[in-house]
Amino acid sequence: MEKKITGYTTVDISQWHRKEHFEAFQSVAQCTYNQTVQLDITAFL
Structure with missing residues (x-):
């Protein structure tokens, strides 16, 4: 069964108008x- 992730969009970097910003x-x-x-370290003291 293939699990789909919702809420994400695949971006084609080569066509993206912010490509230069991303690469920098x-x-x-x-x-x-x-x-x-949080870690209780009382036993170590």
Whole structure:
């Protein structure tokens, strides 16, 4: 069964009017992921 993602639009970069902006940002931006969680460290103290 194929799962479809809704709410997204595929963009043809070669035809996109903001192509130059995207490429400039893409060349300097690093892909990162951050996550914050609460962690009880009482047992370690």
